[in-house]
Amino acid sequence: MSDIATDNGGWPLFEVFIRSKQGLSHVHAGSLHAADAKMAIENARDVYTRRNEGTSIWVVPSEAISASAPEDKGALFDPADSKIYRHPTFYTVPDDVECL
Amino acid sequence: MVHEAGSSDEMRERFDAWVAAENKVEPQDWMPEGYRKTLVRQISQHAHSEIIGMQPEGNWITRAPSLRRKAILLAKVQDEAGHGLYLYSAAETLNVSRDQMEADLMSGKAKYSSIFNYPTLTWADVGAIGWLVDGAAIVNQIPLCRCSYGPYARAMIRVCKEESFHQRQGFELMMALSQGTAEQKAMAQDALNRWWWPAVQMFGPPDNDSPHSAQNMAWKIKRFSNDDLRQKFIDMTVKQAQALDLEIPDPDLKYNEETGHWEIGEIDWDEFWAVVKGHGPASRQRMANKRNAHADGAWVREAAVAFAQKERARAQKAAA
Numbered sequence: 001m002s003d004i005a006t007d008n009g010g011w012p013l014f015e016v017f018i019r020s021k022q023g024l025s026h027v028h029a030g031s032l033h034a035a036d037a038k039m040a041i042e043n044a045r046d047v048y049t050r051r052n053e054g055t056s057i058w059v060v061p062s063e064a065i066s067a068s069a070p071e072d073k074g075a076l077f078d079p080a081d082s083k084i085y086r087h088p089t090f091y092t093v094p095d096d097v098e099c100l
Numbered sequence: 101m102v103h104e105a106g107s108s109d110e111m112r113e114r115f116d117a118w119v120a121a122e123n124k125v126e127p128q129d130w131m132p133e134g135y136r137k138t139l140v141r142q143i144s145q146h147a148h149s150e151i152i153g154m155q156p157e158g159n160w161i162t163r164a165p166s167l168r169r170k171a172i173l174l175a176k177v178q179d180e181a182g183h184g185l186y187l188y189s190a191a192e193t194l195n196v197s198r199d200q201m202e203a204d205l206m207s208g209k210a211k212y213s214s215i216f217n218y219p220t221l222t223w224a225d226v227g228a229i230g231w232l233v234d235g236a237a238i239v240n241q242i243p244l245c246r247c248s249y250g251p252y253a254r255a256m257i258r259v260c261k262e263e264s265f266h267q268r269q270g271f272e273l274m275m276a277l278s279q280g281t282a283e284q285k286a287m288a289q290d291a292l293n294r295w296w297w298p299a300v301q302m303f304g305p306p307d308n309d310s311p312h313s314a315q316n317m318a319w320k321i322k323r324f325s326n327d328d329l330r331q332k333f334i335d336m337t338v339k340q341a342q343a344l345d346l347e348i349p350d351p352d353l354k355y356n357e358e359t360g361h362w363e364i365g366e367i368d369w370d371e372f373w374a375v376v377k378g379h380g381p382a383s384r385q386r387m388a389n390k391r392n393a394h395a396d397g398a399w400v401r402e403a404a405v406a407f408a409q410k411e412r413a414r415a416q417k418a419a420a
Contacts, residue, residue, distance in 0.1 A: 010199050011405075013192070030255075031189045033198060035401075036408035047182050050175075051262070070128045071103040 003037060003061035012061055014040040016048055019056035026058050037061075101129045119320050124250040127193040135319055138312065139249050140194050141210075142321065144201045147187035148212035151205075152386050154180045156220040157229060165223060172269050173226060179262050186255040193251045206391050208378065215298050217380025224277055224284075224291035230270015232292075232299040232337065238263055239333045240303065243323035271340065278344045285345075292341065293349040299337075300364065301372045303330040309369075331361055338362045 003012055011033040017026035029048045034040035040059040048054070068076060084090050093100050101123070102115045112132055118125070125131055154177050161177065164170035188198055204210035215233055220226065241263065244256040277288035304310060304326040316322040324332075341348050352365030375383070 010197070011401075030186060030258075031192075032185060035404040036411065038411075039404060039408070046178075047185050050178065050182065067128070070101055070126075071105075073101070 011035050014059040015062050016044040017058040018054040104130050119248045125248050126250045136194050140196050143191040147184045148205045150180045150184035152212045152216045159220050160226050183259045190251040190255040214375040215302050217375050217383040219382045224287040227270050227273030228291035228295040230266050231274050232295050234266040236299050236302045236333050248320035289346050292346050296349050334362050
């Protein structure tokens with residue numbers, strides 16, 4: 001896996017995830033190039049957290065990310081459209097019964 | 101979104117409809133080659149502008165008149181570097197490598213905003229750049245936050261958020277000078293005299309001489325025409341100049357009661373095109389600095405690679 005620079009190529013690409021506040025999850029902020037993961041964290045600090053945006057940084061080699069294919073969008077996500085009974089608003093209950 | 105199915109005409113039609121309905125395009129989606137090429141050109145040009153744009157202001161960091169101004173200027177120039185990096189990342193999602201973009205900048209094949217080919221002769225120029233150049237950039241960039249290409253739009257949202265301090269610090273600097281001694285006020289006026297027309301030219305050629313505008317508007321890469329954006333900038337800046345008690349260097353400037361807009365005299369497009377073609381007062385210096393910085397930094401990049409490999413080998417040996 002190319003999460004480290006090689007002699008002949010450029011620096012690998014890392015995806016950067018930032019936790020903005022303790023208690024919240026890390027969210028994708030962008031990407032950057034670095035010679036290795038340690039440098040990626042140092043650079044992410046300068047590029048993505050100049051204004052108190054973060055309390056924690058994750059960096060992941062972009063190559064390590066597997067993504068669903070755009071053409072599979074329908075097959076993957078359309079079936080959920082017809083399953084409206086998965087939402088609480090599907091059910092009719094009397095107004096005067098509490099805690100439902 | 102549009103994926104690969106059917107003839108290229110059909111895909112093109114579906115793409116146009118998708119974009120016309122205000123949907124976003126993401127990196128993995130199918131897109132016409134012209135759309136991709138336009139974005140690569142525009143985003144990389146924008147990134148190069150941020151990077152080269154560090155030079156005119158960086159010129160004054162060591163000579164800032166107070167620690168407060170120095171800290172502000174350092175933060176601003178660091179922001180420009182950051183903005184360049186967000187934009188390079190956005191362009192890379194379109195299958196163009198960072199190395200290629202850098203090479204195109206240094207060979208002169210890729211352009212950057214011609215405004216950065218003007219020299220910063222006095223401290224007031226730092227104020228004029230923040231007020232006028234960043235002011236114009238914001239007018240240009242706010243509509244780009246709604247660009248149809250997702251990664252570009254997201255990068256622009258970040259850039260715009262950070263850029264508003266750039267414009268305000270520039271205005272504040274100009275205000276300090278214009279309310280200062282007679283010499284300081286003259287310095288501010290001189291800076292406005294030199295930066296006004298290049299700032300007005302930042303919006304690009306007039307609409308009747310902007311051949312790709314219509315297609316870019318249809319693709320929702322561009323939201324307003326060059327002339328509309330320029331007018332917006334003029335209306336807002338004339339009022340700000342009045343607040344500074346400085347005079348816009350245009351004898352033909354007048355207010356049109358009917359339209360409610362300020363009208364300016366003729367723009368010197370010959371100068372604009374000469375600067376675009378690399379004949380600006382500081383063009384050669386900017387390019388030479390960029391090439392030298394790249395060459396001088398080679399050993400740092402090589403050392404970083406060697407160190408990363410050594411650390412990796414050490415960790416593997418320890419694990420074995």
